[in-house]
Amino acid sequence: MTDTPADNRRLFSGIQPTGIVHIGNWLGAIQNWVALQQDYECIFSIVDHHATTVVYEPEAFREAMLEVGIALLAAGIDPERSVLFVQSMVPEHTELAWIFSTVTMYGELGRMTQFKDKSEQHQHNVNVGLFTYPVLQAADILLYKAGFVPVGEDQLQHLELAREVGRRWNRRFDEGFFPEPKALLTPARRVLGTDGQSKMSKSMNNYLGLLESPDERWAKLKDAFTDPQRLRLKDPGRPEVCNVFSWHGFFSSEETIAQVDRDCRTAGIGCFQCKQLLADSMEARLGPMRERAEELRARPDQVWEILHEGGRRARAIARQTLTEVRELMGLPGAAE
Numbered sequence: 322m323t324d325t326p327a328d329n330r331r332l333f334s335g336i337q338p339t340g341i342v343h344i345g346n347w348l349g350a351i352q353n354w355v356a357l358q359q360d361y362e363c364i365f366s367i368v369d370h371h372a373t374t375v376v377y378e379p380e381a382f383r384e385a386m387l388e389v390g391i392a393l394l395a396a397g398i399d400p401e402r403s404v405l406f407v408q409s410m411v412p413e414h415t416e417l418a419w420i421f422s423t424v425t426m427y428g429e430l431g432r433m434t435q436f437k438d439k440s441e442q443h444q445h446n447v448n449v450g451l452f453t454y455p456v457l458q459a460a461d462i463l464l465y466k467a468g469f470v471p472v473g474e475d476q477l478q479h480l481e482l483a484r485e486v487g488r489r490w491n492r493r494f495d496e497g498f499f500p501e502p503k504a505l506l507t508p509a510r511r512v513l514g515t516d517g518q519s520k521m522s523k524s525m526n527n528y529l530g531l532l533e534s535p536d537e538r539w540a541k542l543k544d545a546f547t548d549p550q551r552l553r554l555k556d557p558g559r560p561e562v563c564n565v566f567s568w569h570g571f572f573s574s575e576e577t578i579a580q581v582d583r584d585c586r587t588a589g590i591g592c593f594q595c596k597q598l599l600a601d602s603m604e605a606r607l608g609p610m611r612e613r614a615e616e617l618r619a620r621p622d623q624v625w626e627i628l629h630e631g632g633r634r635a636r637a638i639a640r641q642t643l644t645e646v647r648e649l650m651g652l653p654g655a656a657e
């Protein structure tokens with residue numbers, strides 16, 4: 322298997338249109354997407370086909386896609402520089418997914434932890450799409466021959482599978498055709514939720530939304546789990562085991578972090594004050610983003626146009642890959 326060629330500076334990443342972008346998504350992935358735009362050729366997708374593996378309501382789904390598009394733009398994805406589009410605008414994703422399904426083993430998919438979790442959560446809808454979800458994800462990445470994939474830790478298993486699938490296809494049809502994409506992680510590779518136990522996610526309802534108002538945020542933050550041994554104000558706290566303190570690490574200045582660390586250990590401040598300081602730090606970072614999102618919400622047609630334009634640019638690359646793949650596999654060209 323060929324390693325990613327040194328001149329491959331293309332990256333791909335995706336996010337599901339659940340309608341909520343939470344700070345876990347931002348800290349684990351999106352913030353990195355924004356920074357990487359400087360040095361990479363970036364392709365970002367709102368992966369609607371992945372999200373249809375669970376039951377949804379079509380009208381609300383369109384709104385959710387738009388809202389995620391707005392959040393990404395407000396966070397700093399620059400559509401002049403990067404390609405931003407909705408997955409189903411480029412039908413080649415599903416075509417390549419079919420092709421990859423023939424070089425993916427049943428047993429491999431059964432081992433995917435996300436599949437196990439989701440089939441627990443949606444026991445009455447364990448559909449085949451939920452099972453083959455990682456095959457579509459492999460197609461997303463390799464359709465663009467991307468060398469890099471900025472994601473949170475929960476996607477590493479899927480990425481490993483994408484590498485394996487690409488290797489297998491290459492071995493059969495053309496050694497070196499698909500690169501071996503590498504993960505790009507942030508220091509916040511696994512952000513915990515307000516329960517302080519599980520990964521922050523919409524389905525666990527333990528999230529802080531990226532674009533929430535200070536009131537909405539505070540309503541959740543004030544009840545967020547802290548050091549379980551700190552029961553009274555006069556008990557000294559242990560920042561190293563406190564999830565709220567870890568969030569300070571992502572949002573607060575060095576000075577505030579040092580101050581909170583000291584005052585928590587000496588019981589100089591309680592968890593309530595620590596959370597108030599965090600709320601201020603969060604608002605300083607996220608407030609301007611919420612304002613940009615508000616402006617974009619007033620112009621939905623313009624946002625859709627950005628996504629469609631991204632779709633056109635993505636599709637030009639995707640068609641080229643599929644033309645080559647068809648030829649290498651002995652399939653005729655697609656009808657015009």
Ligand code: TYM
Nearest residue numbers: 334335336337345346349350368458472473510511512521
């Ligand atoms: P999704 O929509 O669940 O999440 C989008 C991105 O956010 C990261 N993330 C987190 N990072 C740190 N802490 C958390 N609590 C947290 N929660 C989410 C995810 O790792 C992800 O990077 N299957 C993917 C979407 C996808 C994709 C792709 C990603 C489809 N095709 C191709 C990369 C490449 C998903 O469900 O992400």
